[in-house]
Amino acid sequence: MQDISEPPAVGVSRRDALLGSLTAGIAAGLPAVAAAKTPMQPLPATINHGKQAMSTITTKDGTEIYYKDWGTGPVVTFSHGWPLNSDAWDGQMLFLAQHGFRVVAHDRRGHGRSSQPTSENDMNGYADDLAAVIEALDLRDATLVGHSTGGGEVARYIGRHGTKRVAKAVLIAAVPPVMVKSATNPEGLPIEAFDAIRAGLVKDRSQFYRDLALQFYGANRPGSNVSQGTLDQFWLWSMQAGLLNAYECVKAFSETDFTEDLKKFDVPTLVLHGEDDQIVPVKDSAVKSARLIKGAKDIYYPRRTALPPRIRTRSTPTCSPSSRPDPGGMRSRPPCFASCPCLARQVAPFPFPPFPSSPFCRRSNMPKTWLITGSASGIGRSTAELVLARGDNLVATARNVNRLLDLARRYGKQVALIELDVTDMSASRGAVATAMERSDTSTCC
Template sequence: MSTFTTRDGVEIYYKDWGHGQPVVFCHGWPLNADSWESQMIFLGMHGYRVIAHDRRGHGRSSQPWDGNDMDHYADDLAQLLDLLDVNNVALFGFSTGGGEVARYIGRHGTARVAKAGLISAVTPLMLKTDTNPGGLPLEVFDGLRAAQLADRAQFYRDVPTGPFFGFNRPGAKVSQGMIENWWLQGMMGGHKNTYDSIKAFSETDFREDLKKFTIPTLIVHGSDDQVVPIDAAGRAAAKLIPHAQLLVYEGAPHGLTDTHKERLNNDLLDFIRG
């Protein structure tokens, strides 16, 4: 396996496929790089070098007790890009990975990055606060933490069976394979790491990070996202990033990288080429 060791001693797994302009993917909670495989094989077959890593504490990476926060996630990403010495990167983040992309740009700039994409992303801030009245109450995230501690394996079945892919909607075409793949990826992650990551994706304020985006940015969000509601996320982020392009997938759920993969694949390809 391809791995590198971070400055604080964490081993990070990554996959690096194909040749051409590099496209780098940051995954969602509590998943790993495999969650991007539909996009990676598509873009790889269209002449791009596609790269994705398992965030610290997730997938095949090691499971540090500490450092499960956005600053560490962003610094790990920076170290990977430096290690591979890639430039002119198209950098995409899904859900929690969107926060990772935002914090990376906020902390490390855009010298290596030509374009960015936020897909169903948690940016700019999920938590409801005095300055973010459209966010979700803290009790929502406390509930996620309680469910994880009570029965993580069942919780990781309930999320993909229900809101993540919109399989709880009337008439939804349910894919048992998607559910089981989500569960498998989630259970590969560390219990403490994925628990801490709930705080990282819900309470980190990315508003100042988004204001530092000086590159073409694509925002994709489903109008029926039950996990990261579009008004507080995709639409709010589009107002903070200069000249961002917002694509709303009508009726699409949070996990549109799978449920709407054909459309998303082509939209990403058009954006990279444009």
């Protein structure tokens, strides 16, 4: 079987979590390789043939869903994250297709090459579209893999359609059970965090996606080696999503409660998450999901310090199914954290830090001091505005500090400005020291 090695040296990006999904699928126990393709029963009323230049199906509401279907053998389906499309899975799909699996991925409605409808841009609609693809292609005994928003799609699919066509499930850095803070989910992220995302889309979605790509791939971290082509690829995928659809999807992935869906899982399930994931804090997602899914196996990626230079193969993963790492770091980690190749990649932080409602921040009544890199634009800027508006102090950094002067004029001594290139280790240490000096309480950064 296949695995990932070469332990990294910095927190690994969300893109690398996708690369790690290959290991996730194998660790979840994909079926033995079969020679024959899963039988298909074409449904002429659903699958579009003839003059169609692409493989699509048409759903009951008339939406065309693009899909790709490669290889022969046991079936693995892939559900992508926001705001991407099925191309984000090409690396995993190519590998598995070359090793005796049939792999299927689709573009979520409103994303990629699928139609951009004005309705059903919610988890019910996404799950029903996945069901339409599975049923049109007559997929059986499938392993369903979902990353981030795609993990919510898989959960809602099982909640609405059951597991009669499902053999196993893999949730990677997934949004369930629920992201947003509420009376029943006090540990969640405040709604203002997601409002900031929507505001960024409306203001300038093209620049928003360019800024987001840096954090998505960890390209703003010391030691990273992410090509411009990779960053451009993220932007291209993102821009293929309709603005309305991307906007409405924010509500879907942040406010949907998947608790009851997770309780309906009755197939072997792997829950995979990075301890340093700040878009979907691990304690509020994977840890809770693993408790809700009967018999789930959960694996957590520890904090690392460098990106692995390449993908390699190994015979078998070395994690024991009984390993229960501590995502908060409060207990000692089991030995497999140091050597297990299936933990070689981890999810990088989202472009905003954990809010004080997050368990990663120790709450006090005193103002906190925040260190936010990339404060000049995108989510970094939106988060800086939120932090200052709530009365906390801020150490704001940007490559061009002139773009931060308006914050200094509006908030005075509440904000300190630092011109910083985060690839400069000495300057980065200085910024952290400045934040610590200004902090009367614990610093969240």
